[in-house]
Structures are given as structure tokens and as C-alpha cells.
Amino acid sequence: MIQELLAMGVMTALIAGLLGGGHCIGMCGGIVSALSFALPPSQRHPARLLGLLLMYNLGRISSYVLAGALVGGLGQLLVQSIQPLVQLLSWLAVLMLVLMAAYIGQWWMGLLKVEALGKGLWRRLEPIGRRLMPVTHPLQALGIGLVWGWLPCGLVYSMLILALSSGSALHGAILMLFFGLGTLPTLLLTGALAQQLMTYLRQGFWRQCSALLLLVFALLQAWPLLGLNRIF
Template identity: 65%
Template sequence: MIEQSLWSAALIAGLLGGGHCIGMCGGIVSSLTMALPPGRREPRQITGMLLGYNLGRISSYSLAGLIAGSLGQLLGQSWMGVAMGLRALAALMLVLMALYIGRWWSGLIHIETLGKGLWQRIEPLGRRLFPVRHGGQAFLLGSLWGWLPCGLVYSMLIMALSSGSGLYGALIMLAFGLGTLPTLLVTGFMADRLRTALRHPVWRHLAAFILLLFALWQLAPLWYQLKGAG
């Protein structure tokens, strides 16, 4: 049940955190459609390019989740009490994401500095793929751009770490990536309208409230364990 709550929280964070995703990847997504010759800018070609890019991006998320979850599993098997600490950390990250998405606290963005060193090595490889001409090229670009430093992605990776399983970690990141998919697919067609809608306080506060509920759901078993131990 706890793993299911993490997958659900990851999916909702992806869906309703779309405004942040547009800010991070919207320019890249828009450039994919602009790279097509005017005669080929038809819905079918544009959709193929956007799908290729996003499938590559989500594949990178899932791989990172697999690595993080496997590390969490290794730590949980090596030290007693680590699993409980990782669960608490996952709940904390849900609270921080809620505060960030609700725009009540923006400290989560500072986590993005952790990946800048790796990104400086990956970004030049992605630049070589421009201009993107076909879906396969877009997939390769997405698989590289999936490592772009992002506070939301890193918080999801901490949740993947807390799952204590490579499989669960990959599924958490897959759920998050699928949550971001509708936003970034539509961005290629109507980025400005979508950005305005997702920034509406109603959607932001709804997303934050749901994530806070998932955090409480995550903490409840730990509370009963501590209470029973006491």
C-alpha cells in the first residue's frame, strides 16, 4: 500500500507540477516543432517528434529511479533502521514538493545545484543533436535531457531511494514521467495557454494539498511502529 501511495504521489506531482516542467523543458519541446520544415509541420509529424523526445526523457527518469531504488535497497539491507529513515525522508520530500508547487516555499529549487557537474558533461552531447529531424533523434535528445538538473526530479529520486527496491524506484520515476507527459505533449501545440492554466492558484493549491495528504499517509505506518515500540 505504501508503494502504491508513492506511485500515486509521483503521478500527481508530474501532472500538477506541469508549470515547472514547461519552464524547464518547454523551450526544448517548442524547438522540436520549429525544427521541422514548414511543409512537414503537420499534427502527425509534430506528435511523433514530441513522443520521441518524451519517451527518451521518461526512460532516463526510470533508469535513474532504478539506480536510486537499488541503492536504497542496498542501504536498507546493510543498516538496521535505515528503511524507516528513508520512509520518513520520502514523506519529508512530499511535504517540500507540496510547499514548492503551492508556491509557499521555493527552497526545493536549490537541490538543482547538485546535478550541475554532471549536466555540464551531458549538455554538449544534446546540443549536437540539433536540429532534430526525426523521432529517433528526438528520443536520443530526450534521453540526454532527462538528466537536466530539476528540483522536482531530484525530490522524486529521493522518494525512489526510499522505496528500498530498484523495481519500485523505477516505477516511481516512470509514474512521475507519465504524469508530466500530457503537459509536455500539449506544450508543443499550445504552450502559452497551458502555462497560464497550470499557474492558476486553484490547480497549484489542489496539487499541494493532495501531496500533503500523501505525506501523512506515508508517515502513518511509521507513527504506529514508533508508538508500538514505545
């Protein structure tokens, strides 16, 4: 049962990362562009640029994994101490998936208010990242990625609620790893390709299909909570 729930959570996290690509470009597009143009024109070789982008994303996803482990561990402590919280955390994860679907489909933008929760921490971390710029070395890109992984983001917070409900530091880390991997294809594209992808992801039909797919995942998460698996 635990393996089935983890597999479903991993699939949900991966798909959420892929579907949230347009939002990721909006949140991280600026820093990715900065990585692209920090090098002098004579040094902007595709291989070197790709190396900087990979190191940045390695740092960013590493921060997601750390955050997932922390909240998953917290969920484990809470569940062990207060058993009734198991159901509550599971329903909270379903709610966050619904809110994410509403945000991506642009039906309701309330998820943006969740981002305000992390602004206090971000005010302390953001100057550290700024001191690492301009980026000309892979270790600088890694450092900025480690910092930018804590950028307040409603989609990330939604996935962290899913990690919290997993009730395991390991499972929480795995869920955030796959969410990060889902966002990777979008953020590896830069310049004109990124703009074309953003335009595509923002098309009404794609947004609505993405939102409906997330609602399906929310229903799959809620299915055992409602006891429907015992009926069918």
C-alpha cells in the first residue's frame, strides 16, 4: 500500500513539474537568462552554457530535495505523535493539488497567496545569491541554484504539502526530486526556445488540459480516503 501511494505521489509530482513549466519560466526565467548572458560573447559556447544551466538546476533541485526531506520528516513526527493527522494531511495534499489545478487553468489564482508564506526567508537568502553574480563558473551556478531553490513559489509549496503528507523524510525527498526533474526540461531551454515554449504552455487549450489532468490526480489521491477503493 505504501509503495502504491509513493508511486502515485511520484507520478503526480513529475506531471506537476512538467505542467507547471510556464510558471517555472516566469519564476526562474530571469536567473536562467542571467546565466546565459553573464559570459562574454567569445565564451558563450553551447557546451559551457549547458554546463552552467545543469549546475544551476542541480543546486535548485537539491534544495527541493532537502526541503522535501525536512517536511517529510516533520510529517513523520506529527503522524507518530498524533495519529488523526494522517487523514488531515492526506486531505490537505488533495486540496493543494486542486488549488494547483485551479492556478494552472487560471480558474482561481488563490495559490499566489501561499507564496507570501516564504517571503521572510527569501529576504534573507536572496542577497546571498546576488553576491554570486555574474556567473562565470559552474560552482557559482550551483550556489545560485541552491539559493534559488528556496524562492517562494506556490507550485513548490503545493508539492511540499504532498511531501509532508507522505509521512517520511525519504519519501518526501523522492517526491521533490521527481517534481524538480519534471521542471528540468523547461528550464534547460533558453532564449527563443524558452519564449516559444512559454507561449505554447500559456495557450488556453493546453492550460485547461493540464488543469484537468491535475484534477484527475487529485481524485486518485482522494479515492482511498473516501473509501471508494473498498466499494469497487
